[in-house]
Amino acid sequence: MGSRSPRPARPIRSGRYPAKELCSQCGLCDTRYVAHVKEACAFLDQQLTQLEEQTHGRSRESLRSGSLAVTDTDYFGVYEAMYTARKRDPIPGAQWTGIVSSIGMKALTTGLVEGVVCVQADERDRFQPRPILARTPEAVWAARVNKPTLSPNLSVLEQVEQSGLKRLLVIGVGCQIQALRAVEKKLGLEKLYVLGTPCVDNVSRAGLQKFLETTSRSPQTVVHYEFMQDFHIHFKHEDGSVEKVPFFGLKTKELKDVFAPSCLSCFDYVNALADLVVGYMGSPLGWQWLLVRNQRGQELLDLVWEELETQPVISQGSRRAAVQQGIPAYDQALTLPMWLAQIMGAVIERFGPRGLEYARFSIDSHFTRNYLYVRRHYPHKLEQHVPPFARRIVEQYQLPQD
Ligand SMILES: Cc1cc2nc3c(=O)[nH]c(=O)nc-3n(C[C@H](O)[C@H](O)[C@H](O)COP(=O)(O)OP(=O)(O)OC[C@H]3O[C@@H](n4cnc5c(N)ncnc54)[C@H](O)[C@@H]3O)c2cc1C
Structure with a gap:
């Protein structure tokens, strides 16, 4: 399997995809459930609060105590438990x-x-997604590893209906899961489990190619990559080598238009509507970060609990100054020379935010950027589209006035 001949990204035809350029290609509109797109699409009708109530029986808003302070629930969504964990026997x-x-x-x-x-x-x-309805463990195994591109996971919902199955697990990112929750009751299921991952800065297949070519020393051999908690992007190559590029060395000017407009307008980084979320950004390097949001999420986690080692969740350092300084730097597309970026990367890795504070750093940085993006490109949507918890987070910072 290689990555040399990417197929062109699926064109977004505005007639078929009502969110137009904001479409995240979640797949809903490729099914007959397109009939519900006006209420279901995260980019046409942001309704996280109502859907949190429907899914978890409480929401970030209902959990507020009246204080104006930004809380962990604002950051991470409704949750019952949080863990740092990894498999004792990792899946290759x-x-x-x-x-x-x-x-x-x-x-x-x-x-x-x-x-x-x-x-x-x-x-x-390897980077072109192919959503499936897996009926065997082998098919789930074959789906391991991120396809870091917009993926129409919900396009298989009609297959679910036709197959007549009643108990389903959906694995997906926030925009897919918001649409799924909005049509959940129409799927004829007896039980739906949702296993989510956080997601940010996704790209079309063509955008991914540009990102790899602009950032990696060998774009054609990249197997997977991740923006890591050590403030470097780690590119894993076919020969097993790992290339580390500091965030501060990214060619921001060339990359500003690479991320999908849907991702630049997204405020559901932590997949608020999943039952269980598995990411990494609230945990130290090498460990995964788990958020159990409700009883179904606990049932999912219980399936593998014996296979995990865990350690306490930590939160160290302070993100605030780094986030504030990053806002104008990103806006002006400043790129540091690589030697300086390497030094800054090493310093911030040593003294910068860790654990949950790193997760807050990443959320703050993306929400402030995305708030400015929506304000500039879709001012008429700002009021309805930015959820109250995201406003509270953004209001902690000074934004350019333009
Ligand atoms: C596009 C993307 C961006 C992410 N960004 C962050 C982040 O910023 N912070 C963070 O903490 N975590 C992020 N994650 C989650 C993280 O990278 C891991 O996926 C997660 O920790 C699970 O690791 P694992 O080894 O258990 O997954 P694996 O066992 O390797 O399984 C990966 C699963 O992801 C699913 N998947 C792959 N690509 C996609 C896709 N494009 N859309 C929907 N589902 C997909 C597959 O079906 C597979 O089941 C992101 C995930 C994706 C897909």
Whole structure:
């Protein structure tokens, strides 16, 4: 499987995809559930608060105590428990240690569900997503590792209906899960489990190519990459080598238009509507970060609990100055010379925010950037589209007035 001949990204035809250029290609509009797109699409009708109530029986807003302070619930969404964990026996080729794939496989072998919506890769291009309804653990295994491109996961919802299965697990990112929650009751399921990952800065397939060519020393051999907690992007190559590029060395000017407009307008970084979230950014390097949002999420986690080692969740350092300084730097597309970027990367890795404070750093940086993006490009949407918790987070910073 190689990445040399990417297929062109699926064109967004405005007639078919009502969110137009803001479409995140979640796949809903490729099914008959397109009939519900006006209420379901995260970019046409942002309704996180209502959907949190529907899913978890409480929302970030209902949990507020009246104080004006920004809380951890504002940052991380509704949750019952949070863990730092990793698999004792990691899955080779997974994005991290393979907790997500392990849960997907166990959910099938234990009979908790009859099918798993996940995303394999096109056999000619490892980064081109191919959503599937997996009925066997082998098919879930084959879906391991991120496809760092917009993926129409919900396009298989009609297959779910046709197959007549009643218990389903869906693995997906925030925009896919918001649309799924909005149509959940129409799917005829007896039980739906949702395993989410955080997601930020996704790209079209063409955008990914530009990102790799602008940033990596060998774009054609990249197997996977991640923006890591040590303030470097880690590119893993086919020969097993890891290339580290400091965030501060990114060619911001060339990359500003690479991210999808949907991702530049997204405020659901932490996948608020999933039952269980598995990411990394609230945990130290090498560990995964787990948020159990409700009882179904606990059931999912119980499937693999014995296979995990855990350690306490930590929060160290202070993000505030770094976030504030990053706002004009990004806005003016400043790029440091690589030697200086390397030094800054090393210093901030040593003394910068860690654990949950790193997660807050990343959320603050993206929400301030995205707030400015929506204010500048879709001012008429600002009021409805930015959820109250995101406003509270953004209001901690001084933004350019323009
Ligand atoms: C585009 C993207 C951006 C992310 N950004 C962050 C981040 O900023 N911070 C953070 O903490 N975590 C982020 N994550 C989650 C993180 O990278 C890992 O996916 C997660 O920790 C699970 O690792 P794992 O080894 O358990 O996954 P694996 O066992 O390797 O399984 C990965 C699962 O992801 C699914 N998947 C792959 N690509 C996509 C896609 N494009 N859309 C939907 N589902 C997909 C597959 O179906 C597979 O089941 C992101 C994930 C994606 C897909």
